[in-house]
Amino acid sequence: MPAKIVFHAKIESVSILDEQGNFDAKLGKDVIPDTDVVRLYEHMTICRQFDEVAFKLQRSGRMGTYPENRGQEAVSLGAVYALHPDDWLVPCYRENCGLFWRGLPMEYILLHWMGDERGNEIPRDLYMTPQAIPIGTQMLHAVGLAWAGKYRKKDSIACAFFGDGATSEGDCHEALNFAANLDLPVVFVCQNNGWAISVPTKMQCSAPTLAQRGLAYGMECVQCDGNDIFAMAKVVGEAAERARRDHRPTFIEALTYRLGDHTTADDARRYRDEAELKKWLKRDPLIRIRTYLQQRKLFDDSREKALQARAREEVAAAVKRAEEIAAPTSSDMFDWLYAEMPGELATQRATLRTSGLGQDPSQLQEQSPAPSRNP
Amino acid sequence: MANLTLVQAINLALIQEMEKDDSVIILGQDVGVNGGVFRVTEGLFKRFGPERVVDTPLAESGIIGTSIGLAMAGLRPVPEIQFEGFLAPAYDQLCTHAARMRTRTRSMFTVPITCRVPVGGGIHAPELHSDSPEAIYAHQPGLKVVMPASPYDAKGLLISAIRDPDPVIFFEPKRLYRAFREEVPEDEYTVEIGKARIVVEGNDVTLISWGAPVVQCMNAIDSSHHSIELIDLRSICPLDTETIVESVRKTGRAVIVHEAPRNCGLGAEIASRIMEHCFLYLEAPIQRVTGFDTVMPYYKLEQEYLPEAHRISAALEEVIAYGTATGLGSAG
Numbered sequence: 003m004p005a006k007i008v009f010h011a012k013i014e015s016v017s018i019l020d021e022q023g024n025f026d027a028k029l030g031k032d033v034i035p036d037t038d039v040v041r042l043y044e045h046m047t048i049c050r051q052f053d054e055v056a057f058k059l060q061r062s063g064r065m066g067t068y069p070e071n072r073g074q075e076a077v078s079l080g081a082v083y084a085l086h087p088d089d090w091l092v093p094c095y096r097e098n099c100g101l102f103w104r105g106l107p108m109e110y111i112l113l114h115w116m117g118d119e120r121g122n123e124i125p126r127d128l129y130m131t132p133q134a135i136p137i138g139t140q141m142l143h144a145v146g147l148a149w150a151g152k153y154r155k156k157d158s159i160a161c162a163f164f165g166d167g168a169t170s171e172g173d174c175h176e177a178l179n180f181a182a183n184l185d186l187p188v189v190f191v192c193q194n195n196g197w198a199i200s201v202p203t204k205m206q207c208s209a210p211t212l213a214q215r216g217l218a219y220g221m222e223c224v225q226c227d228g229n230d231i232f233a234m235a236k237v238v239g240e241a242a243e244r245a246r247r248d249h250r251p252t253f254i255e256a257l258t259y260r261l262g263d264h265t266t267a268d269d270a271r272r273y274r275d276e277a278e279l280k281k282w283l284k285r286d287p288l289i290r291i292r293t294y295l296q297q298r299k300l301f302d303d304s305r306e307k308a309l310q311a312r313a314r315e316e317v318a319a320a321v322k323r324a325e326e327i328a329a330p331t332s333s334d335m336f337d338w339l340y341a342e343m344p345g346e347l348a349t350q351r352a353t354l355r356t357s358g359l360g361q362d363p364s365q366l367q368e369q370s371p372a373p374s375r376n377p
Numbered sequence: 378m379a380n381l382t383l384v385q386a387i388n389l390a391l392i393q394e395m396e397k398d399d400s401v402i403i404l405g406q407d408v409g410v411n412g413g414v415f416r417v418t419e420g421l422f423k424r425f426g427p428e429r430v431v432d433t434p435l436a437e438s439g440i441i442g443t444s445i446g447l448a449m450a451g452l453r454p455v456p457e458i459q460f461e462g463f464l465a466p467a468y469d470q471l472c473t474h475a476a477r478m479r480t481r482t483r484s485m486f487t488v489p490i491t492c493r494v495p496v497g498g499g500i501h502a503p504e505l506h507s508d509s510p511e512a513i514y515a516h517q518p519g520l521k522v523v524m525p526a527s528p529y530d531a532k533g534l535l536i537s538a539i540r541d542p543d544p545v546i547f548f549e550p551k552r553l554y555r556a557f558r559e560e561v562p563e564d565e566y567t568v569e570i571g572k573a574r575i576v577v578e579g580n581d582v583t584l585i586s587w588g589a590p591v592v593q594c595m596n597a598i599d600s601s602h603h604s605i606e607l608i609d610l611r612s613i614c615p616l617d618t619e620t621i622v623e624s625v626r627k628t629g630r631a632v633i634v635h636e637a638p639r640n641c642g643l644g645a646e647i648a649s650r651i652m653e654h655c656f657l658y659l660e661a662p663i664q665r666v667t668g669f670d671t672v673m674p675y676y677k678l679e680q681e682y683l684p685e686a687h688r689i690s691a692a693l694e695e696v697i698a699y700g701t702a703t704g705l706g707s708a709g
Contacts, residue, residue: 090450123483131449132482136473142439143474146446146454153402153428153452160446173469176439183434338480339519341487341542344571344615 013213015225015257018232021285023293025232033236034083040300042083042103042231043291044309046075049099050288051313052108053262055321056115060266064325068115070262073229075099076287077193077256080234081161085189085242090151090160091130092144094137096193096260097163104128108320109327116324119338129158138164138171141190145177148186152249159187159245161238167198169215170206178253182219187245189238190216190253193228195260196282200273216253228256229287259285381561384554386528387417387493390535391455393565395425398453401539404431405440405457414459415495415554441467441492445474448488453539461496461548462505468513475544476519491538492546496524497589497636498683499552501676508673509588509637514546515614515646521570522613524548526591528559530611533568541570548613550589557592573617575624579606582696583624584689585647586634587613594634596686603697613643621647622654629660630696634684639667661699664692 018030034042053072059065078100082091093101098111105128113121114133122132131147134140144162151158168174169192181188194212196203203212216223222244226233234256241252259282263270270279295301336343336351343351381389395401403418403425409432412419422430433440437458444454458464464471475488498507515522521543525531531549538545576591581603586594587610598605606624610617625631631651633644644665651663666684674682 092446119481119483122481123485126485131486136469139442139469139474142442142470143446143449145439146443146448147450148446149443150447150450150452153447172436172466173438173442176434176436176442179434179436180439180443184431335480338483340479340521341484346615346618 011214011217013211013217013223013225015227016233016237017227017230018236019230019290019294020227021229021290023290023297025294029236030232033232033239036298036300038083039291039295042079043288043295043301045103046079046099046288046291047309048313048316049075049079049102051310051317052098052102052111052320055317056112057262057266059112059321060115065112065116067265067267069095069265070260071096071098073261073282073286074193074195074258076231076234076291077191077228077258078163079103080231081163081189081191081238083231084235084239085161086158088129088158089242090144090147090158092140092147092160092162093130093133094140094163094165094168094193095133095135096165096195097133100163101130104130106130107323108317109324112320112324113327118327118330119334120327120330138168138174138177140164141168141177142173142180144188144190145180145186148181148188148245149184152187157246159189159242161189161191161242163191163193165198166192166194166196166203166206166212167201168192169212178216178219178221178251181251182221185249186251187249188251189241189245190251191238192253192255193258194255195258197260197264197270197274199264199268200270211255213253213255219253221251221253223253223255225255225257228258229285229290231287231291261286378560378562380558381528382555382558383525383528383531383549384415384417386532386559386561387535387549388419388421389561389563390532390539391418391421392424394536394539395421395429399429400452401455402429402431402447402452403455403457404433404444406433406435406459408432408457413457415551417493417549418457437463437466438470441470441475441490444490444492445470445478445488448490449478449486453489453491455491455493455539457493459495460502460506461494461508461510464494464510467492471514471520471544471546472517476517479543480519487542488544489542490544491535491541492544494546494548495551495554496548497550497552498673498676498679499589501679502551504675507676507679509635509668511546511548511613512637512641512643515643519544520614521545522548523570523611524550524588524613525568525611526550526553526588526609528561530568530574530609532561533566534570534611536565537567537570540567545570548588552589553592568611571612571615571617573608573610573612573620575620576607576609577605579604580628581605582630582632582693583608583621583628584632584634584693585610585621587611588636590634590636590684590689593684593686594689597689597693600686600690601693603693605693616647616650618650618654621651625651625655626658629658630699632664632666632689632692632696634666634689636668636683638670639665640670642667661696664696666692
């Protein structure tokens with residue numbers, strides 16, 4: 003008997019506003035109203051300023067290692083724009099733009115990279131988890147957060163962000179499988195920026211798209227132009243609706259590019275072709291959205307000038323707030339470990355400066371042995 | 378009061394906490410219709426339904442990682458990992474996230490999960506079904522680690538663990554699951570995490586253990602004519618230093634018994650604390666009776682590996698003889 007084909011698949015790639023400024027009016031209809039496009043452009047501009055300032059803070063020794071977000075702003079911004087304010091955001095570390103749009107004060111991200119946990123003390127009503135450092139691990143938390151919402155019969159969903167490298171991690175696959183099998187409302191947004199530090203995406207996956215990884219788990223999956231805020235808002239909006247309505251997850255591969263180094267500790271010139279970078283510089287999401295506004299006379303040079311000034315001012319104020327925060331105290335590392343501090347830890351906290359031994363002082367001072375129990 | 382096995386006591390604690398608090402949910406491999414491979418969750422699926430007793434895909438990191446998300450959203454998940462040998466895939470989620478979430482967010486997010494894990498050898502189980510990894514998790518700041526050795530403690534400790542605002546690894550000694558029965562109150566009670574139990578009072582030597590070897594210690598005491606004090610730690614992290622110190626200051630001698638390998642085992646930490654607090658009270662070197670620094674053998678040799686009563690008896694005799702038989706004796 004001849005073999006039957008039991009499964010067919012196709013992967014769509016969505017683009018609405020391309021790098022030449024061509025806009026697909028049909029696909030892009032009602033995705034983002036013009037007034038919002040202006041606001042989103044302004045927000046992206048401020049985030050770009052933030053990124054540049056953060057980079058300089060590291061270079062001038064005022065901040066530790068920092069991962070530049072430059073070039074990837076549209077991915078998280080388009081996604082967060084399309085979500086509800088109480089949908090969980092579960093980020094990695096190149097989602098600043100989306101997190102700021104939700105309302106995270108900029109100094110939180112600075113504090114995090116300045117080595118201060120208060121940068122993760124994120125107000126609960128922002129519905130976002132702290133930036134996850136171990137790659138791909140946060141995807142499972144998104145699944146749990148979405149699950150809790152479903153269990154409590156809430157309308158909220160969860161959106162996980164992760165990179166192309168994360169799709170090689172076991173937790174990524176466990177997260178996709180749990181979400182699909184347990185019918186959970188999760189939107190998985192993969193920022194395929196071409197590089198996991200020095201390793202290109204093709205080394206992570208031999209399939210032609212990362213999007214098709216979702217197929218294996220029986221979930222909807224789609225690719226889109228991640229530097230196109232319209233495409234991002236559209237695919238995430240549809241995925242969010244599917245999640246809310248059917249409790250079904252979606253895997254979105256957003257094609258973007260890391261215009262900077264992996265972090266300030268990296269030098270991409272060691273492994274990356276200059277020509278590739280030049281090609282992607284032309285696809286910068288900011289240029290594209292500015293072209294869109296210019297064509298429709300929604301923005302002009304004088305507004306741009308004012309915007310640049312506002313960006314400098316807002317970012318400088320955030321830097322000031324981050325740098326002026328009182329230094330943490332040494333007891334902080336003890337105080338936040340458990341709800342109730344165990345006795346041994348309290349001893350360590352009490353003696354951290356006074357006793358290198360951390361031992362029982364009464365023993366050290368005793369002059370003569372205690373009476374023997376077995377004379 | 379009911380006369381219950383350790384399995385039944387845990388099952389009762391789960392039922393009572395789930396009835397009391399609808400934020401408590403159970404998830405894991407086989408915990409649903411099957412009631413768990415050891416039947417610890419027997420009857421819960423029927424009683425509480427598929428939304429609260431959830432069979433998940435088989436993936437330990439996934440089980441703990443999603444539990445973390447559930448907990449961050451305010452639920453109190455009780456994930457089960459089927460055997461301690463399969464806890465390793467979840468190590469990353471436990472140690473890089475569950476343990477650190479409170480600190481790194483200054484308590485804005487907490488992870489009140491109770492991770493139930495059958496532990497230890499002695500039941501002739503296959504490879505990786507008999508290990509004792511408790512020290513690995515006790516070493517991670519931010520986690521709590523407990524291991525009851527009796528049905529009464531199992532119920533009270535589990536209720537404490539579920540209500541605890543921080544992540545607790547609840548190790549269940551599988552050798553004791555059905556080893557004996559004990560009177561367990563039907564009424565609600567808790568056993569405080571971080572408090573040891575003096576099982577038997579004595580004056581000659583302090584015997585310190587936890588989990589299944591506690592029963593071996595009892596057997597050793599039964600066959601000894603000395604006055605031995607037995608401490609069941611119950612909580613491995615935090616450790617009840619006070620109870621240990623008080624006892625060793627009284628007896629002047631200590632023997633620590635655990636199933637896990639000796640090297641970097643909890644015995645080393647306990648011995649060190651005894652040295653710090655009881656140095657001038659000690660009459661003999663502290664002895665450890667432990668598993669060997671080998672891979673846990675397949676079950677034909679497990680009796681040789683485990684710290685059984687005869688090994689404990691020998692250590693007790695040596696420690697008691699030290700300095701008394703000859704006046705200058707040695708612990709050997």
